Amino acid sequence: MPPVFRFAPSPNGYLHLGHAYSALLNFDLARQSGGRFLLRIEDIDPARCRPEFEAAIYEDMAWLGVHWEQAVRRQSEHIADYRCALNKLARLGLVYPSFESRAEIARLVAERERQGPWPRDPDGAPLYPGAAKQLSEAERAQLMASGAPYALRLDMAAAAARAGQISWTEQGEGPAGETGRIFTRPQVWGDVILGRKETPTSYHLSVVVDDTIQGVSEVVRGRDLFHASSVHVLLQRLLGLPLPIYRHHCLIMDEAGHKLSKSTQATGLRELRAAGATPADIRRMVGLPSSG
Structure with a gap:
């Protein structure tokens, strides 16, 4: 091929x-x-x-x-394609809704940072600080039935444990010159958003679904997306999708x-x-x- x-x-x-x-x-x-x-x-x-x-x-x-x-x-x-993938992850028990607004998340981060630095992802955004994962199924259902807006997050700890140690083949290089076999570190992204109430997908989810459906075998993109590949390879493993070869190029x-x-x-x-x-x-x- x-x-x-x-x-x-x-x-x-x-x-x-x-x-x-x-x-x-x-x-x-x-x-x-x-x-x-x-x-x-x-x-x-x-x-x-x-x-x-x-x-x-x-x-x-x-x-x-x-x-x-x-x-x-x-x-x-192609929203139906992304909804199907999201539902598969949900059936595996790897997705949960969070209900905090962006302002509420910013407030929670500020509270945490009074006690010391709060971890941030490779793009510099603070990791999700909320406790929505601890809500019961009944509490989640009640909030969703009330019409409250929500984000659908990947339970990163559970997802990484299920996938085990995984890697990808890098034919370009990362920001620090990483190349060859790269072991994923998706945990540095925290519980990433995979969809929202109004749109059942996100960049992370849709890109891996699209690449599979389109038969993309070589993902050639900017070095700024090198670390995001850990999330993408994790999702590919969880969804049973083929892994393309990655090549991250220099930025202008x-x-x-x-x-x-x-x-x-x-x-x-x-x-x-x-x-x-x-x-x-x-x-x-x-x-x-x-x-x-």
């Missing part, structure tokens, strides 16, 4: 040079290996994803000379040494194009060879 690569942007802003590097790298690797290249639109967040950003993704990709197989998988059209930085981000209004490809840049210029700017 030929290898399968994918590029999976979220339509919550315009693509920048960091996206261009990842898309072009995946496209080049697919061509060089005689593999397939897929485009996926990760649009499960209706509050931030907008049609004009999705249209711009197609426009920017075509301008770069990147061609993808049809049809494009849009996550918002701005002049201050920070990762390019939509949230910081990094210069978009459309702006560079309007200023006269060519696809060859973009390849040169991100350190990739000419497409030939």
